[in-house]
Amino acid sequence: MLDGNAVRSVDRAASLLIALGESQGEAGVTELARRLGLHKSTASRLLATLQKRGLVEQDDDSGKYRLGLAVVRLGGHAERTLDLRSIALSELESLARNVKETTTLEILEGDTVLTIAYSDASGMGRDRSGRSSPLHATAPGKVLLANQPERDVIRLSKVGFTPYTSHTIVRVDLLLEELARVRKRGFATAFGEFEQSVNAIAVPVYDQRTSVVAALEVRASGNRILPSRVPELVERARDAAAVITERIGGVVAPV
Amino acid sequence: MLDGNAVRSVDRAASLLIALGESQGEAGVTELARRLGLHKSTASRLLATLQKRGLVEQDDDSGKYRLGLAVVRLGGHAERTLDLRSIALSELESLARNVKETTTLEILEGDTVLTIAYSDASGMGRDRSGRSSPLHATAPGKVLLANQPERDVIRLSKVGFTPYTSHTIVRVDLLLEELARVRKRGFATAFGEFEQSVNAIAVPVYDQRTSVVAALEVRASGNRILPSRVPELVERARDAAAVITERIGGVVAPV
DNA sequence: TACGTCGTTCCGCTGGATGGGACTAAGGGC
DNA sequence: GCCCTTAGTCCCATCCAGCGGAACGACGTA
Incomplete structure (x- = not known):
């Protein structure tokens, strides 16, 4: 220690x-x-x-x-200092405007996923930067977890996966299957798995060396994101992620 | 030290x-x-x-x-922990919706004014919580300064008042007059004194013991706030401040 | 009153923090 | 190429600052 x-x-x-x-x-x-x-x-x-x-x-x-x-105050300063955040923010905002939903950028932080940037199309929402969410029940969590060694998933399963809703994946074998799907398709979904009425999709954000440094999420409450809309959102999210990759130029806040 | x-x-x-x-x-x-x-x-x-x-x-x-x-992350936690902020936020949001402008809550922090809550009616703006602004050139700064002993103003004047724009008050005697006006009228204005094209009004937020613990600001860019609109904004801001006073019930983050 | 629990303060001991200086690496100027 | 400056880190002997045990005052409760 x-x-x-x-x-x-x-x-x-x-x-x-x-x-x-x-x-x-x-x-x-x-x-x-x-x-x-x-x-x-x-x-x-x-x-x-x-x-x-x-x-x-x-x-x-x-x-x-x-x-x-x-x-x-320090937190405010730090947000403005950290590279990835400031670079990503304008992309998040334009994506949020385009799809008219909330977009976030999330990174792996210990055994949770940390929101480091947030943009809200509807307007009055609070910036949710700085919040931590569980890995197994959120779309960005799955994206990040899918790019970690499998033993980390096993280790997490020892502690147990909290069932936030009836849709939360709590069995480790099912979660491993889900992560394999995420890797294969290149994106993750989470439909009411963390908060009952929140659906989300997430795609990986790569650095120049093609390792995953963050996950970009599009999220909406209730039935605004239905399965039929997923392909369109994923495509737009991927475009935004690609721009972020290009702009960070390999300089990413180490975690 | x-x-x-x-x-x-x-x-x-x-x-x-x-x-x-x-x-x-x-x-x-x-x-x-x-x-x-x-x-x-x-x-x-x-x-x-x-x-x-x-x-x-x-x-x-x-x-x-x-x-x-x-x-x-700590900053995120702290924001959620601190009393005044969370209590005030819903009021700020409803005021922002009503007047269709940006509203903030500011407190005295050392020799600056610190934004501890922020709500933005127009939508896509970043939460500006955690930022510091000068006391002498902002509406909330004047409100807070008007409730400090005069010797503090004198002390600040030794360091000098930065002239951010051509409208910034930099002479200590003029500033003291302005603060007297603020005390008498119960609100402050700042018309392009910090940022060229930003106008704002601010009113004090009292605790139960009638001491000023914060300043509530309504701000807009350009010519959205003209002198003719000030009385209406001040009245609405005072209503919101009164609600906040009632709700904090004397429990205020000590500064 | 007697008790348990809280956060703070006091004090002697000691081992951990300190700062001088050596070391290495990366520019910049010539 | 070379030298010189500047950077951040590492090493080590010295010594004082941080440590934990214990006592204290305040509070709520049985």
């Missing part, structure tokens, strides 16, 4: 930040300390230090901690 | 993160070290530690560092 040349206290503080992000809302010192195997006085000191920089905030009443405004 | 009980290395690492956010794009180890008064070997070690957690990334070619994906 902590190899050779790393600063222990900083590594611990970073863990605290990330743990605080994973626990939705607030978390107490004792709870965090236990979760990370730290002494609670250590956790308290580290959190107090982070608080001075605004990275975390403490609730006046409960004494619990939550992520701070500095993190929001 | 670093009082008594704080962990030095963590404090330094936090400074590095924030400095990396402020420098747009990438920054080198030596540059960051000089800016913060650190030895470059120290900066290198701290950055390497942050990299292990994905908080920063290193460019393969240049060796320079930039903010990492973990920060994006």
Whole structure:
């Protein structure tokens, strides 16, 4: 975990930040300390230090901690800094306008899929960048998983696949079949497998060396995406993905 | 800067993160070290530690560092965690729909004004949460500044007020007069003072104890907001601000 | 009142963080 | 080609800063 040349206290503080992000809302010192195997006085000191920089905030009443405004600001800066995101965004927007649906760019992040860019044709939607979704129940998740070694799928299956809806694929053998289909056809679908009334398709985004670095998704609620419309959406999505590939020129944020 | 009980290395690492956010794009180890008064070997070690957690990334070619994906994800989490933002968002959206313009919620953050929520009536705009703007040249900035002690304005004037356009108020005496007007009328305007063709109005958002915790802004490009329209926008914005005040119930993210 | 739990503070010890400097690689100028 | 500067990283002896144990005050509960 902590190899050779790393600063222990900083590594611990970073863990605290990330743990605080994973626990939705607030978390107490004792709870965090236990979760990370730290002494609670250590956790308290580290959190107090982070608080001075605004990275975390403490609730006046409960004494619990939550992520701070500095993190929001940093996140805004980071979004603008990261290569793939900014490059991809204009393509996502034009695709969203063309098909009149929501489009996102997703990458593999640990055992989840992370939304790094988002465009919304209908208008008022919130930018959903920064959200994580499951690999086995989403179209981009399947695209990314289909390009990982099969042992990773097996490993994930040990933990188990959460059945978000009645359509979620939870049996590992069926998921492996589905991933083979994805590889063969070059795109993935997910019809109400994560959220009941959301259908989506996704295609891979390659870098110059033809390895998959992201997945481009077209998503819509309810019955706006029917099987009959899939070929058209896939084709348009592939065009957009090709443009992104061309523009990133091999320079992709390493994951 | 670093009082008594704080962990030095963590404090330094936090400074590095924030400095990396402020420098747009990438920054080198030596540059960051000089800016913060650190030895470059120290900066290198701290950055390497942050990299292990994905908080920063290193460019393969240049060796320079930039903010990492973990920060994006944390930012997403933080946005959802922070109280004011989520509570205010639905109000912002409905106001944006009503007046058919962009609406934002802004708070004071150091010597700048920080956008913590954003809604865009026209549709395809990017969520601009997380951005910082100047206090003296924006409508929400004036609202927030008008509720700060006058000595803060004086202090800011020592650094000088950047003239973004020919309409920007740069003389401290004129700014103080403007702030008095803002206090008296209960709202602020900014007509092309920050960006040439952007006009905006802003009203204060109070907490239960009648102190100003944020500013609600209505903004539009070009000539969509003329003086004749200001009274109507201010009235609608005040209604929205009142609803937000009611809903936050005194629980506001401390700044 | 007595108890459990929370987050914080104090303090002595020690091992981890520090910074000087060596090292290597990549430009830029001549 | 060469040298010189600049970059980021690595190594190591020194020493002080971070560590964890324990005590503390505040709070809610039985």
